[in-house]
Amino acid sequence: MRSSRQRQFQAVLLLLSLIGLILILVLPSCQAGSGNDDGGGKPDASENANASVPPPSPSPSAAATPTKAPEPVFADAVWMAVGDVMMHKPQLPGSFDKANNRYNFDPFFAEVKPILEQGDWVIANLETPIAGAEFGYSGYPLFNAPAELAEALKTAGFNLITNANNHSLDQGESGVLGTLANLKALGLPSVGTAVSREEADKLLLVEKNGIVMGLLAYTYGTNGIPIPEGKPYLVNLIDEQKIKNDIAKLRQAGADFITVSLHFGTEYQTTPSEEQKRLARSLIASGADIIAGSHPHVVQPYEVVEATDGNGRTREGLIIYSMGNFISNQRGDTKDYGVIFKVGVRKNMSDGTIAFTEIESIPTWVHRYKPDHAFRYRVLPIEDTIAAKSDTMLSQADYASLQKNFDLLRNRLESMK
Numbered sequence: 001m002r003s004s005r006q007r008q009f010q011a012v013l014l015l016l017s018l019i020g021l022i023l024i025l026v027l028p029s030c031q032a033g034s035g036n037d038d039g040g041g042k043p044d045a046s047e048n049a050n051a052s053v054p055p056p057s058p059s060p061s062a063a064a065t066p067t068k069a070p071e072p073v074f075a076d077a078v079w080m081a082v083g084d085v086m087m088h089k090p091q092l093p094g095s096f097d098k099a100n101n102r103y104n105f106d107p108f109f110a111e112v113k114p115i116l117e118q119g120d121w122v123i124a125n126l127e128t129p130i131a132g133a134e135f136g137y138s139g140y141p142l143f144n145a146p147a148e149l150a151e152a153l154k155t156a157g158f159n160l161i162t163n164a165n166n167h168s169l170d171q172g173e174s175g176v177l178g179t180l181a182n183l184k185a186l187g188l189p190s191v192g193t194a195v196s197r198e199e200a201d202k203l204l205l206v207e208k209n210g211i212v213m214g215l216l217a218y219t220y221g222t223n224g225i226p227i228p229e230g231k232p233y234l235v236n237l238i239d240e241q242k243i244k245n246d247i248a249k250l251r252q253a254g255a256d257f258i259t260v261s262l263h264f265g266t267e268y269q270t271t272p273s274e275e276q277k278r279l280a281r282s283l284i285a286s287g288a289d290i291i292a293g294s295h296p297h298v299v300q301p302y303e304v305v306e307a308t309d310g311n312g313r314t315r316e317g318l319i320i321y322s323m324g325n326f327i328s329n330q331r332g333d334t335k336d337y338g339v340i341f342k343v344g345v346r347k348n349m350s351d352g353t354i355a356f357t358e359i360e361s362i363p364t365w366v367h368r369y370k371p372d373h374a375f376r377y378r379v380l381p382i383e384d385t386i387a388a389k390s391d392t393m394l395s396q397a398d399y400a401s402l403q404k405n406f407d408l409l410r411n412r413l414e415s416m417k
C-alpha cells in the first residue's frame with residue numbers, strides 16, 4: 001500500500017514539478033498540525049486558543065500559515081504603586097501660588113513623573129482627606145489637604161487612589177463625602193471609602209492592554225474616631241473574611257488579577273509584624289495577587305510567595321509590606337524615604353494565567369529645602385539621582401547620605417527574598 005502510493009507520488013512529481021513545489025509548501029503546515037501537543041493534542045486546541053485572543057493581538061492562524069504550533073499570545077501591562085501621600089502643615093506655605101490664588105503641588109512629583117508615566121495602573125495611597133477649603137486646611141493629627149494635592153497626583157501619572165487609612169475620618173463623615181466628591185470631580189477612581197452602601201459594594205475593575213485588575217483597599221482602623229453608627233460603608237476596615245469574599249466577587253466579575261491595598265502594620269517598624277505576614281499570606285492563598293501595604297511610614301521588605309489555585313495550578317503572589325512615605329514632612333530614621341514598585345504583569349491569553357515578568361523597587365527620597373520663608377519638597381528617584389550626579393540643589397553630603405540610605409533600603413527591601 002505504501003509503495004504504490006509512493007510510486008503515484010513520484011509519477012506526479014515527474015509530470016508536474018510545479019505541483020511538487022506546492023507540496024513542499026503545504027507539508028510543513030501538516031506537520032505543525034500533528035505536532036501540536038498543547039492542551040492534550042486535541043485537533044481543535046489551537047482554534048480554542050485563538051478564540052480567546054483579543055482583536056489587537058497578532059492572531060496566528062494555524063490553518064493558513066505554514067508555521068509551527070501556535071504560541072500562546074501574551075498581553076503585558078505595568079503595575080505601579082507608592083506608599084503614603086501625606087500633607088503635613090509645613091508642606092503648605094511653600095506650595096501656594098499667589099499669582100493664581102491656589103496651591104500647586106506639581107513640583108512635589110516632577111522628578112518621578114517620567115517613572116510613573118511608565119505605569120498602566122498607577123496607585124497612590126492618599127492618607128489625608130481633601131474635603132474642601134471650607135473644612136480649613138490642617139496637618140497632623142486631623143488632616144485636611146487642598147484638593148490640588150489630588151490634582152498634582154493625577155498630573156504626575158497616578159490614575160487610581162486608595163483612601164482607606166487611619167486618617168479617613170479625620171474630618172468626619174462629611175470629610176469622607178467631600179473627599180470623594182473632589183476625587184470624582186478630578187476623574188480619579190478611588191477605593192476604600194464610599195458615600196453609600198451601594199457605592200461600597202461596587203467593584204473596581206480596571207482594564208489595561210487586555211488585562212483586568214481588580215482593586216480593593218482596607219485599613220486596620222481610624223485612629224479611634226468611631227465610624228458613624230449604621231454607616232460601616234464609609235471606611236473599609238480590615239475584616240479577613242470580608243476581604244476574601246470581595247476577592248471572590250472580583251474574580252467572578254472577570255478580574256484577571258487582584259490588588260489588595262492594606263493599611264496595616266506598626267508605625268516605624270522596618271520589618272513586618274507576624275500579623276502582617278499571616279494576613280497577607282492568607283489573602284494571597286485566597287486569590288489575591290498583589291498586597292500593596294502602607295502605614296508604617298518606613299519601607300519594609302517585600303516577598304514573593306507561591307499559592308495554589310483551586311485547579312491545582314501554582315501562581316506567584318507579591319506581598320509588599322510597606323512602601324513608606326511617598327511624600328510627607330517626616331524626616332530621619334528613613335521616614336523621608338519611600339519606594340515606587342514597578343511590576344510587569346503578563347497574561348497568557350490562551351489560559352488566562354497571570355505572571356510577573358519583573359518586580360522592580362525604585363527607592364525615593366523626599367528632598368526638603370528652604371529657599372525662602374517656607375519649605376519646598378521634591379520626591380527624587382535615588383538611583384537615577386545618584387547616577388546623574390547633576391542635581392545642583394544637592395550637596396556632597398546629600399549625595400553621600402543618599403548612597404548610604406539607598407544601600408540600606410535595597411538590603412531591607414530584599415531581606416525576605
Ligand SMILES: [Zn+2]
Nearest residue numbers: 127165166295
Ligand atoms: Zn497610616
